[in-house]
Amino acid sequence: MSMTMTEAETHKGFIDVRDMGVTFGANDNKVVAVDNVSLNVQPGEFVSLIGPSGCGKSTLLSIVAGFVKPTRGEALLDGKAITKPGSDRGVVFQQYSLFPWLSVRKNVEFGLKMAGVEQSKRNTTARALLDLAGLLSFENHYPDQLSGGMKQRIGIVRALATSPQVLLMDEPFGALDTQTRVVMQEILTNIWQQFRISVLFITHDIEESIFLSDRIYVMTARPGRIKAVIKVPLPRPRTAEMTDTPEFMNLVQELKGLIREESLAAMAPEIKDRGLSGFGMKVGPKGVGEIF
Amino acid sequence: MGSTATAKIVALPMVDKHADPEPVETKASAAQMSAAEIQVPEPEPIPTVSLTKVFLGLLGYVTRERMITALLACISIGALFLFWYLGTKYRLEFYIRFKNVPTPYEVYQQLTQVGLSNKYLFNIAMSVRRILLGFMIATIIGVPLGLAIGKYERVRDFFMPVVEIMRPIPAIAWVPMSIMLWPNNEASIVFITFIGAFFPILLNTIHGVHSLDGVLVRAARCLGASEIRLFMNVILPGSLPHIFTGLAVGMGVAWVSLIAAEMISGQFGVGYFTWEAYSLVDYPAIVLGMITIGVLGLACSGIIRMVGVLLMPWLAFAPGGRR
Numbered sequence: 183m184s185m186t187m188t189e190a191e192t193h194k195g196f197i198d199v200r201d202m203g204v205t206f207g208a209n210d211n212k213v214v215a216v217d218n219v220s221l222n223v224q225p226g227e228f229v230s231l232i233g234p235s236g237c238g239k240s241t242l243l244s245i246v247a248g249f250v251k252p253t254r255g256e257a258l259l260d261g262k263a264i265t266k267p268g269s270d271r272g273v274v275f276q277q278y279s280l281f282p283w284l285s286v287r288k289n290v291e292f293g294l295k296m297a298g299v300e301q302s303k304r305n306t307t308a309r310a311l312l313d314l315a316g317l318l319s320f321e322n323h324y325p326d327q328l329s330g331g332m333k334q335r336i337g338i339v340r341a342l343a344t345s346p347q348v349l350l351m352d353e354p355f356g357a358l359d360t361q362t363r364v365v366m367q368e369i370l371t372n373i374w375q376q377f378r379i380s381v382l383f384i385t386h387d388i389e390e391s392i393f394l395s396d397r398i399y400v401m402t403a404r405p406g407r408i409k410a411v412i413k414v415p416l417p418r419p420r421t422a423e424m425t426d427t428p429e430f431m432n433l434v435q436e437l438k439g440l441i442r443e444e445s446l447a448a449m450a451p452e453i454k455d456r457g458l459s460g461f462g463m464k465v466g467p468k469g470v471g472e473i474f
Numbered sequence: 475m476g477s478t479a480t481a482k483i484v485a486l487p488m489v490d491k492h493a494d495p496e497p498v499e500t501k502a503s504a505a506q507m508s509a510a511e512i513q514v515p516e517p518e519p520i521p522t523v524s525l526t527k528v529f530l531g532l533l534g535y536v537t538r539e540r541m542i543t544a545l546l547a548c549i550s551i552g553a554l555f556l557f558w559y560l561g562t563k564y565r566l567e568f569y570i571r572f573k574n575v576p577t578p579y580e581v582y583q584q585l586t587q588v589g590l591s592n593k594y595l596f597n598i599a600m601s602v603r604r605i606l607l608g609f610m611i612a613t614i615i616g617v618p619l620g621l622a623i624g625k626y627e628r629v630r631d632f633f634m635p636v637v638e639i640m641r642p643i644p645a646i647a648w649v650p651m652s653i654m655l656w657p658n659n660e661a662s663i664v665f666i667t668f669i670g671a672f673f674p675i676l677l678n679t680i681h682g683v684h685s686l687d688g689v690l691v692r693a694a695r696c697l698g699a700s701e702i703r704l705f706m707n708v709i710l711p712g713s714l715p716h717i718f719t720g721l722a723v724g725m726g727v728a729w730v731s732l733i734a735a736e737m738i739s740g741q742f743g744v745g746y747f748t749w750e751a752y753s754l755v756d757y758p759a760i761v762l763g764m765i766t767i768g769v770l771g772l773a774c775s776g777i778i779r780m781v782g783v784l785l786m787p788w789l790a791f792a793p794g795g796r797r
Binding site: 247248249266267268269271272273275277279281282283284292293295296297324326327340341344 | 687689690692693694695696697698699700703707708711712714786787788791792793
């Protein structure tokens with residue numbers, strides 16, 4: 183197949199994030215979203231970034247994609263500083279982000295059209311990718327005619343059409359129901375198996391990150407820092423049955439513990455304000471009756 | 475790989491059945507996904523039966539809906555004519571007076587007498603020409619300007635103060651100024667028509683750009699779209715539904731402005747025809763002029779709507795969109 187990468191090409195796609203800091207606002211309204219984060223994705227590696235909501239994991243992805251400039255530090259792709267969005271980095275968004283006015287095939291062709299590839303070649307590539315996603319017979323449909331899972335499969339192959347060195351995925355299955363999500367994970371791991379490009383995958387789903395990744399970065403609550411890096415020793419190709427193995431379960435437990443601490447830390451101010459007990463809060467010297 | 479692949483083929487459809495409306499399709503895809511070594515896919519089974527059923531059901535639904543729509547339209551127009559007919563037949567006098575109002579038959583006679591006369595047709599042709607000119611200029615200026623104002627903050631800061639001041643001035647208020655500004659009568663009427671159409675088109679285009687989902691712009695940038703390609707391939711098509719709303723509203727206001735301008739300063743045109751009939755106490759011709767204006771306006775909006783449907787076929791499937 184024309185889209186399958188040769189061995190030489192798989193050695194590109196090295197993401198290197200160094201001492202990254204992101205601050206929003208100024209003076210009194212200053213919010214430190216990301217603080218002193220360093221991470222990397224080796225060529226052809228599948229890396230997940232997991233953490234409680236608001237920990238700045240999407241901000242990190244936006245920097246690597248080129249939408250946001252960091253306050254401190256730098257993000258490099260194959261040694262070159264990332265300054266703006268480009269087709270060397272495919273991005274898959276949580277909101278499907280397909281162009282509703284273009285047919286499914288034209289959506290997949292979009293990046294190639296922007297690159298000035300001629301129509302017949304675009305057509306061939308798009309059809310091959312749609313075939314890979316199992317949606318070739320829907321090539322002339324509009325995105326609004328498809329289900330969420332189908333749309334996101336198109337989103338993935340659209341991002342792959344320009345042969346990027348890396349794929350950045352921002353909670354791509356977050357809007358899908360649980361059943362579809364599980365199937366999509368299997369489809370993604372299979373597609374990745376064929377392309378073998380570097381992937382930076384943002385999620386808050388623990389099982390999802392273990393099933394897909396080679397390595398998992400766990401982030402702290404705001405300000406986001408790297409709390410731990412977990413290696414996933416499960417063999418490739420991954421299959422659905424692996425999720426029942428003890429190794430998998432142990433990893434889930436380990437990650438759950440790490441994430442729970444951070445989620446509680448993230449919510450601590452709210453919990454304190456409401457005076458809820460059960461988290462080590464006191465209710466008052468005369469008991470609850472005093473409040474009413 | 476082989477054993478895991480077969481296991482997946484069996485397992486997948488059961489899970490996916492609830493999620494995707496096309497289980498047959500997904501099953502085929504899953505088979506391809508897992509069996510990476512199969513390069514040439516087998517022909518995929520297409521769910522023809524169910525699709526045909528859905529299509530026929532939809533067709534039946536649409537035609538029934540359309541019949542009700544057409545029936546209600548006939549009743550509503552019929553009721554108007556009946557009211558007119560009864561009012562003129564019995565010469566009703568209850569605050570509104572039907573004493574001088576011509577009967578439908580008199581208007582019909584008027585139509586058969588002057589309807590095909592060169593003078594009447596020439597008036598129509600003049601009005602249509604003015605509308606087309608004014609409307610086209612308004613579209614050619616309004617849409618690109620609206621896209622630029624919607625996209626760039628600096629362009630908005632520069633143009634919006636002028637737009638906000640000019641916008642509340644109705645096109646009719648431009649008549650004296652227009653006569654002073656333009657060298658001839660024809661140009662000043664086209665200008666007034668342009669003014670009428672311009673602001674709805676401009677403002678709806680701006681709104682269209684603003685309501686465009688930002689994630690689509692980001693997606694396009696990631697796919698390597700340059701600024702100019704972003705405009706042509708994302709911002710313009712993404713704003714198109716709102717632009718067409720602007721065109722339809724603009725066309726309506728253009729007709730209002732045109733008729734007013736023709737009545738005040740015109741030579742020829744349907745507005746002029748109607749006003750002249752009033753001056754000459756030719757009552758049936760007044761009503762004929764009015765009906766002509768109504769039909770022409772309807773035809774123009776109809777054409778815009780038709781072009782919209784042809785240019786934006788995807789809207790038929792948009793959630794909450796046109797059915």
